[in-house]
Amino acid sequence: MDFLTPELHRVLKPGRVAAIHVKDRTVPGGINGFGFQTVSPFSDDCVAHFRKHGFAFLARITVATDVVRENAGTYRLGWSEQCKDGTRHGRGLPEYVLLFRKPPTDRSNGYADTPVAKPKPWSFVDAAEQPDKSAPVGPSVRMVPFDRNLRPVPGEGYSRARWQIDAHGVWRSNGDRPLLPDELRALVKGDKKSIYRGWKAWNLAHGYDHALHVEFCEVLDAEGKLPSEFMLAPPHVDHPHVWTDVARMRTLNMLQQRKGREMHLCPLQFDIVDRAIEDFSMPGEVVLDPFGGIMTVPYCALRMGRRAIGVELNPDYFRDGVTYAEAAAAGGAGPTLFDLVEASAEVVEAAE
Template sequence: MTTETYDATYLTGEDSGQRWRLLLGDSCERLTELDTDSVDLSVCSPPFAQLYNYSPSPRDLSNSRSRGEFFEHYRYIIREQLRVTRPGRVAAIHVADITMQKVMHGTIGLTDFSGEVVQAFVDEGWIFDGRVTIDKDPQAQAIRTKSHSLLFVTKDRDSTMLRPALPDYLLKFRKPGDNPIPVKSDVSNEEWIAWARPVWLGIRETNTLNVRAASDDADERHICPLQLDFIARCIRLWSAPGELVLSPFAGIGSEGHVAIETGRRFLGIELKPSYWRTATANLRAAEDAALAPDLLSELAAA
């Protein structure tokens, strides 16, 4: 079932399947519609403050005029995530630190965005429970970003301006209280040995959902879907089949795709209509694929 309402510059709506529900709108508002203590796990990658613009909407966190304004708005979402999450359960947040640029900041360097996100979650009542560094290929990053700090020419001219490639981070937060339903993970001992390391290797940067269908010529700025490997590790570690996974920044539905694929249910919120429409198609396709073996088994048993 699909419903939409349009009010001047802000579009809201909803679509759903057997295992998923996707809300169109502002997470600051739509999270308030969810029941308290109803979510088993949240996985998301929030907009990185003042790094990329995802849409022209003034409601889009990426359009905040300052870092302070970004966190003022983001705290509403952090607070609501805490409310809707069951006691003892986890929020897995994907972040990266943000570079300073000579033309914008007067110098070249880094800002500790990941640390600011940790502080914001702690201030709103979450327990900070872990940080994982996600390994990155420096050559691929140099080609993609053209960062002078990674180039051979910088090494040969003045190596004081070199720095390592920027990693991504997984920040793990836990809601205070005892978890009433222990999660019996299907992660093998061998997998846990690898994933318990402080650095995650093997997260393929190209293992993402197809973004082309989400393009919107009227306002397209940037699409950066989260790697499916990253999402799968979080979901398998910190939720059980049948449980509800939330993403307040659903994008094109990556977290939902993996949640459905691994036997979970999904609830997402996305502000941008073109992303939301693509996400509904991706979630419907994931559900069709997940249900297909069951239908074949039923036919064979008939």
């Protein structure tokens, strides 16, 4: 990495962003000498490493993961172990998208040499011509390029409303309410997909209540509807830097599995890649991934109208990745949300 990171700094345009997807590492008790599993803060090491090589650290985006799936792979968070001794019980490890910026050539104003500009919305000439602002804009409604003295047109360009949501840093406050309101009580009777979607909608529409969350999951368990393979009712957060709505199974591994090919060890979700590409690049620009794997980043970049470069040492991964990139370049579609409809766990996770 002491060779690669300076090269990344060299080839990145001044003022542009390197988005690094990482997760902290679990260290087995037999290796750390403690007799129980601990966590190595790889994300913190990554921040220190990139700063050492001249990058400025911008932000840490938290991507929520499924603690039940994680335990199935590490056996670190088991329910039975928690019952035996709560002091050795860790917590699920989220993933992070670390944002680093190469300083621009002109440091007097902080703008990139080639800024990633976003168009402002159009404005109504006369807002009264569109009485219902939630309806599609009528053909006779007059619009002009953005004018701060006029009302903005919803759904057009990068709005001030969207900026507020993207930029805010306030956590949701707690709400005091009785356990299992009627809406949640009725939700328990639905299928898994309905339960997942309904819980997410409830969670984001109301103040979070830990006791209610526990009670809801306990009732699901009593009804025989709490899976042991994945988390049906995870905590959802509306903070812009905590992504709890990533569809965990929307990866190129879905196509790998369908074709009987080797599955990638650490698949990268399309949701994460798409957001980073949209935020930090413009159509026609080049997106580079020095650890291409099965080329998820180039695949997404090509589908979004960018050019892409991917590097990968594993020849099998590279061969498969080139196939996917070629399909994307030719306008082919990626895996749909329901490609793994045979497995209810995957369907629930990808349902959004």
